[in-house]
Amino acid sequence: MRRVRLGVSFAFVVASLVLANLVQAASPSLSIILPRGLQRGAETTLTFSGARLADTEEVLFYSKGFTVTKIEPNGANQLKVTIKVDPKTRCGEHVAQVRTKSGLSDYRSFYVGPYPDHAEVEPNTQFEAPQAIPMNVTVSGVVQNEDVDYYVVEAKKGQRVSAEVEGMRLGTYLFDPYVAILDSKRFELSSSDDAPLAFQDAIASVIAPEDGKYYVEVRESAYAGNGNCRYRLHVGHFPRPTAVYPAGGKKGEEVEVAFLGAPGGEFKQKFKLPTEDEMDFGLEPQIGQDSAPSQQVFRLFDHGNAMEKEPNNGFAEATPAELPLAFNGIIQEAGDVDMFKFTAKKGQVFDIECYARRVRSALDPVMNLYYANGRGITGNDDSRGPDSFFRVTIPADGEYVLRVTDHLGRGGKDYVYRIELTPPERKTVLGIPRVSRYSQYRQWLVVPRGNKFATLISASRRNFGGELVLNPQGMPAGLTIHAEPMASNLSVMPVVIEAAADAPLAGALVDFTARHVDENQKIPSGYENLADYIRGGPGQSIYWRRKVDRLAVAVVEEVPYSLEIVQPKVPLVRNGSMQLKIVAHKKEGWDEQINVQL
Secondary structure, three states, X not given: OEEEOOOOOHHHHHHHHHHHHHHHHHOOEEEEEEOOEEEOOOEEEEEEXXXXXXXXXXXXXXXXXXXXXXXXXXXXXXXXXXXXXXXXOOOEEEXXXXXXXXXXXXXXXXXXXXXXXXXXXXXXXXXXXXXXXXXXXXXXXXXXXXXXXXXXXXXXXXXXXXXXXXXXXXXXXXXXXXXXXXXXXXXXXXXXXXXXXXXOOOEEEEEOOOOEEEEEEEEEOOOOOOOOOEEEEEEEOOOOOOEEEOOEEEOOXXXXXXXXXXXXXXXXXXXXXXXXXXXXXXXXXXXXXXXXXXXXXXXXXXXXXXXXXXXXXXXXXXXXXXXXXXXXXXXXXXXXXXXXXXXXXXXXXXXXXXXXXXXXXXXOEEEEEEEOXXXXXXXXXXXXXXXXXXXXXXXXXXXXXXXXXXXXXXXXXXXXXXXXXXXXXXXXXXXXXXXXXXXXXXXXXEEEOOOEEEEEEEEEEEOOOOXXXXXXXXXXXXXEEEOOOEOOOOOEEEEEEEEOOOOOOEEEEEEOOEEEOOOOOXXXXXXXXEEEEEEEOHHHEEEEEEEEOOEEEXXXXXXXXXXXXXXXXXXXXXXXXXXXXXXXXXXXXXXXXXXXXX
């Protein structure tokens, strides 16, 4: 990739923005991937549905472990994509995006699980006539209005019977699933509507009290439903803990954790942690050959752990901990309070961050910081959604006590939390300002051969100032970026990307980053794009969304015209207006109407 520094003229940017509307009109769209998941270690054919997909060139994946072995267009708006999944691919949500000769689609999610897929077979709406399935399978089904789906499995006394539903997490519809495990007499042994571990989805697990048949019931929590209420039901002997303790560890080290909340009691497992941060990192609970179908969220940290030691409910009993260790504990019962004591120096600045709901604990934490004598300094409840955060400047050398408890005074064996005390992090996060609240419109870069594409790039500077220089890694060949450094008082700037006439048709997921203009300042940088998959209810609440950490960029086929805005001889004054002359350069033999939209 060639990169130049030059002034980006008003006409240059506007002409490129106008061109982008033609590119958008020709771009593909991706609405859903079916079935909604596939088994790791296997080869599966999925159907990608949307619009303008016939000239698909490739499928881009935002995570490792996927190999496309065949792409077969099925009409203009559908693809059959055969995908081989590596056996080591993590369970859970993954993201794919389609590149065609003319553009890039929206990105959409799909799921990976450890078990083979079975389809729901109707009728299975009666307890007396359920669908028989083997253990350790994933059932793809649909809940219609007032529909109840029943499945039956065989289990021996003492065996674990677990069920986990992916419904809302599939990101396709406002579907709130309910799951229950019943015995042959229709007594409910375990049930769930909204599990903290699974957001609005449901999990249930029991130890079979006797040999026999066990029934799994799936429905919408209020007996609603329609053809869009798809689910993936995992049923098997797998362990389904509700928490992991501790919920984080030091990068690169081996850590032993306890999985909590599973029938039969806690169990321990060892893991070797990666040396670098990984998006969506988690730990997979496993007993023998039986693996849970979804991971437990696990924090990767630069330092080790300090574990609470009970009793630590009072100032005199506070668990001593040395910084920069992370504090870990469990609010074990109603009314429980945990306290940690640490030493700090005057002038030190700490971001004190509690991870509870974000590691899928049921805890709604409240944190308070005190002098060792009990005099209060500061505190917080919900700065990070239900989780707590505050920044503090240490007022004097000495000992301090950090207190944590549940907002409503609740507690339980899986009310896990983790508190990380770190200096304020310097970081740059880039993005593209959202054009449409509910779609991914223009959240990518598509550049026709021999032409230009313009966008706005935003930059969030965290705890530093100064000019920024774009520094993307892995751009497709033949592209040139035209951009000035972003001034220190700006957070958004125009950027123009130009493709050479002979640029290869290609695409990439780009680490679109920036660096400080002073190359001696090494400031981490990243890119974020956030798509809201499910909104609903009062205020259009967000029920499921998906973040990606790279920017999709593609070089596409030549378009039959380019636009030129004749640059005015005088500047445009503030609040003024001006007639602009636009010249369309049409390719010979093409004489269609051009609609200009600013």
